[in-house]
Amino acid sequence: MSPDGRHRSLRRRRWLERFLDGWAIYRRNPLGWIGLGLLALFALMAAASFVPPLIDPMYHPMAGVDPEITSSMGPSLRHWLGTDFMGRDIFSQLLAGARVAFLVGISAAFMSVAVGTAVGITSGYLGGLADTLLMRLADMVMVMPALLVVLILAALFGQLNIWTVVLIIALFRWPGVARVIRAQTLTLKHRPFIEAVRVAGASHRRILLRHILPNVLPLSFLYMTFRVTSAIMIEAGLAFLGFGDSTTVSWGMMLQWVWKTGHMFKAPYWLLPPGLCISLITLAFYLLGQAMEEVLDPRLRKEEGGVG
Amino acid sequence: MGLWRYAARRLVQIAGLFYVILTVLFIVFRLAPGDPVERMVDPSMDPEDAEVLMAQLGLDRPVGVQYLYYLKNFVSGDMGISFHYGEPVAEIIADRLPNTVLLFTSSTILAAVVGVLLGKRASWSKGRSTDTVLTFSALATHTVFLPWLALLLIWLFAYRLGWFPITGMVSEDVWLDPGATWWTRAVDVAHHMVLPLASLFLIQFGTFLLVMRSSMLETLKEDYILTARAKGLPERVIRNHHAAPNAALPVLTTIGLSLAFSINGGAITETVFTWPGIGRELVLAVSQNDYPLAQASFLLIAAVVLLANLVVDLLYAVLDPRIRY
Numbered sequence: 001m002s003p004d005g006r007h008r009s010l011r012r013r014r015w016l017e018r019f020l021d022g023w024a025i026y027r028r029n030p031l032g033w034i035g036l037g038l039l040a041l042f043a044l045m046a047a048a049s050f051v052p053p054l055i056d057p058m059y060h061p062m063a064g065v066d067p068e069i070t071s072s073m074g075p076s077l078r079h080w081l082g083t084d085f086m087g088r089d090i091f092s093q094l095l096a097g098a099r100v101a102f103l104v105g106i107s108a109a110f111m112s113v114a115v116g117t118a119v120g121i122t123s124g125y126l127g128g129l130a131d132t133l134l135m136r137l138a139d140m141v142m143v144m145p146a147l148l149v150v151l152i153l154a155a156l157f158g159q160l161n162i163w164t165v166v167l168i169i170a171l172f173r174w175p176g177v178a179r180v181i182r183a184q185t186l187t188l189k190h191r192p193f194i195e196a197v198r199v200a201g202a203s204h205r206r207i208l209l210r211h212i213l214p215n216v217l218p219l220s221f222l223y224m225t226f227r228v229t230s231a232i233m234i235e236a237g238l239a240f241l242g243f244g245d246s247t248t249v250s251w252g253m254m255l256q257w258v259w260k261t262g263h264m265f266k267a268p269y270w271l272l273p274p275g276l277c278i279s280l281i282t283l284a285f286y287l288l289g290q291a292m293e294e295v296l297d298p299r300l301r302k303e304e305g306g307v308g
Numbered sequence: 309m310g311l312w313r314y315a316a317r318r319l320v321q322i323a324g325l326f327y328v329i330l331t332v333l334f335i336v337f338r339l340a341p342g343d344p345v346e347r348m349v350d351p352s353m354d355p356e357d358a359e360v361l362m363a364q365l366g367l368d369r370p371v372g373v374q375y376l377y378y379l380k381n382f383v384s385g386d387m388g389i390s391f392h393y394g395e396p397v398a399e400i401i402a403d404r405l406p407n408t409v410l411l412f413t414s415s416t417i418l419a420a421v422v423g424v425l426l427g428k429r430a431s432w433s434k435g436r437s438t439d440t441v442l443t444f445s446a447l448a449t450h451t452v453f454l455p456w457l458a459l460l461l462i463w464l465f466a467y468r469l470g471w472f473p474i475t476g477m478v479s480e481d482v483w484l485d486p487g488a489t490w491w492t493r494a495v496d497v498a499h500h501m502v503l504p505l506a507s508l509f510l511i512q513f514g515t516f517l518l519v520m521r522s523s524m525l526e527t528l529k530e531d532y533i534l535t536a537r538a539k540g541l542p543e544r545v546i547r548n549h550h551a552a553p554n555a556a557l558p559v560l561t562t563i564g565l566s567l568a569f570s571i572n573g574g575a576i577t578e579t580v581f582t583w584p585g586i587g588r589e590l591v592l593a594v595s596q597n598d599y600p601l602a603q604a605s606f607l608l609i610a611a612v613v614l615l616a617n618l619v620v621d622l623l624y625a626v627l628d629p630r631i632r633y
Contacts, residue, residue: 140325142565143613147572148590152333152606155594156340156347176565229451230569237576240455241591255456259580264459265467275456283451 022295032291038284042098042277049095059089061096061249072267082269085261090254094273097251101232101281104166104250108231109224111170113177117220120181121212125189125204135182138175146172147234154243162245165238169231177223184216218296225289229282236278251278315622322614329610333603334378338371347599350391361389382607388600392593397604401586405608407477408585411501412574415508420563422509423516424556430517431524431555432547442517450514454573458507458580465503472503475582504581511573512566519562524555557628564620567613 026032052059058066066079069087073079081090123134150168154160160168188194189212197211238244239252242260246253251274258264258271338344345367349358362368365388366377381387387397423446430442466474473479477500478493527533528551536546575587582588586605593602 140328143325143568143610143617144329145568145571145575145609145613148575148587148606148609151575151590151594152602153336155597155599155602156336158341233453234572236453237455237572241576241579242595252453252455255453255459259455259459264463268463271456271459271463275453275459278453279448279451279456282453283447286447286451 022292025295026291029291029294031287032294035284035287035291038280039288042102042281042284045095045098046102049092049099052089052092052095059092061088061093062247064088064092072261072263072270074267075269081273082267084254084257084270085263090270090273093249093254094251094277096249097254097274097277098281100162100248100250101236101278104162104169104235105228105232105281105285108166108169108173108235109227111167112173112227112231113220113224115170116174116177116223117181117213117216119174119178121185121208121216123178124182124185125208125212131182134178138178141172142175144172146230147237150234150238151241151243154238159246160243162235162248165235165245166231169234173227173230177220177227180219180223181216184219185212188212188215222289222292222296225285225292228285229289232278232282232285251275311622311625314625318618318621322618326611326614330379330382330607331375333607334375337599337603348388350389350394352391387604390593390601391598392596392601393598397600400589400601401604401608404584404586404589407583408574408578408587409612411504411508411578411583411585412570414501415505415512416563416570418505419509419512420516420559423513424520424552424559426513427517427520427559428524428547428552428555430521431528434525439521443521446514446517448514449510450518452511454507454511455576455580457510458504458577461503461507462580473500476500477583500583504577504583507577507581508570508573512570515562515566516559519559520555523558524551527551527555530554557624560620560624560627564617567616567620571609571613 049061053061053064056064058064066083066087066089069079069083071083071087072085073083073087075082079089079091081094084090084093119134119138123131146169149172150160150165153168157164194207194211197207202210235244236250236252236255239250240256240259242256244250244253244256254274255271255278258267258274264271337347340347345362348365348367349361353361364386365381366374369377385398387401389395390397390400393400426442426446430439430446433439462474466472477497479496479500533546533551536550541550571587574585575591577583578585578588579591586608590602590605590609592598593605
């Protein structure tokens with residue numbers, strides 16, 4: 001094995017060890033288990049969303065209409081959660097909504113965390129004018145209410161498709177991550193091992209990518225779970241207000257249909273499921289994040305009780 | 309004196325930020341597809357009136373001059389004429405702003421006070437069932453989907469139980485009755501406000517509770533708490549006079565940071581409850597392609613967020629003697 005290859009496999013083993021150590025702490029947290037369990041359930045729903053349209057075209061979440069039903073009906077054997085105002089199956093819509101929620105949540109979170117991490121380490125490592133400018137920019141973006149920004153862009157550019165929404169959410173949700181990563185980079189920058197690498201003649205690029213980035217990545221990953229929550233909420237809010245992508249079924253849009261067609265007082269079977277799903281999936285990611293925070297921050301682990 | 313200089317510096321910074329937002333909005337309005345003129349002057353307007361309005365907004369001039377007009381008009385409060393209402397945008401905004409401020413500040417203050425009190429309570433009984441119940445309800449209300457919560461509240465308390473009005477801010481019969489006193493009118497508004505206030509309060513208080521709880525747990529590890537215990541002070545005094553005031557400081561920061569989130573929530577709440585505020589006006593303006601009104605509502609909301617952040621920063625500086633500027 002070449003020296004470089006051995007180095008790589010060592011590194012891989014270290015990552016695995018770190019992961020297993022973390023997992024040992026994570027698994028002791030009951031709330032973390034609830035989060036994981038809920039996520040597994042939603043992942044199952046997302047995977048199952050491909051099945052109903054295969055059984056019968058009327059189960060297609062968007063285009064499928066039950067030929068015998070033209071209005072909203074309560075749950076039955078044929079439609080487990082009933083039908084919406086034009087006879088579409090609510091259960092298949094709910095499954096499709098899980099897919100959209102994951103898609104939006106994870107892709108927006110990934111992008112915003114990638115941008116936030118890049119800005120954070122650059123700003124923290126370079127310092128000086130670049131740092132000031134980037135952080136001022138972060139301050140500005142941070143105070144902008146993302147939902148309303150998307151709204152005003154929807155007004156100007158017309159109907160936004162789901163990927164545009166994802167992109168905008170990502171572009172407005174990075175400053176929080178950038179601040180945390182910058183603070184972490186600042187503390188890393190003056191650690192002896194970084195100084196040692198610098199003395200050994202490593203380039204800035206190498207120091208950043210090989211030595212600082214791996215040390216801030218766990219923190220970025222943690223922030224991703226929190227960003228998933230906010231991305232799902234923003235997309236759902238947008239869809240609820242009637243500015244979602246009209247070619248996809250999301251939970252927010254389902255709620256908008258209940259509300260706008262005036263079914264909220266007479267169709268609880270339609271009002272309850274989508275809202276419950278949005279709330280639970282955000283709760284799940286939140287619990288996941290909290291349990292991970294405990295893994296990454298040893299100070300949170302053995303908190304002694306406040307009572308003396 | 310240091311505080312005043314700090315306040316002045318922050319004010320200048322915020323004015324700078326607002327100027328950037330103002331400029332970006334101007335550019336975005338010109339970059340968007342379609343005719344920018346049609347976005348500021350109602351296409352269905354009488355041509356002669358339209359010409360007057362265009363001259364007034366500087367839309368017949370080159371873009372650079374348009375920008376100067378835009379700034380000048382903004383400063384003098386002239387934001388064009390709403391397509392939908394046919395009235396000056398500034399008047400509509402001035403009419404809606406107090407309603408938003410009323411709903412929003414009362415819910416934020418209420419949520420902060422209740423969140424701090426309950427967070428203190430939770431930290432004090434850490435590990436016991438009170439703590440678990442409080443923490444879990446904070447988590448649940450923090451992650452609940454706001455419009456859904458609002459709809460459920462309407463369904464239960466307004467529709468099934470009939471305790472509160474379903475939507476709106478005032479009852480017409482009370483406000484059109486010339487004999488009604490200001491007191492009956494105030495009671496009428498309060499009655500309409502209960503449910504929107506409850507929705508906003510519920511999604512906000514959890515954050516405060518969680519922040520207060522963990523900050524309190526941190527504070528209780530400090531040396532001066534140990535000193536207080538060693539002096540033999542009662543636990544109640546330690547908790548309320550030594551720990552809580554210091555632990556409450558991060559809650560202030562949270563108010564500032566979660567403001568953008570709450571503003572989103574405010575727009576949704578106003579829309580669901582048809583509360584006549586700025587957020588609902590923005591949503592309506594966007595769906596009706598009423599560009600001047602959408603632009604002005606957005607700018608106003610941005611200004612409110614920036615100012616609220618300033619207030620939070622200053623409060624922080626006043627309350628925390630360790631911070632010296």
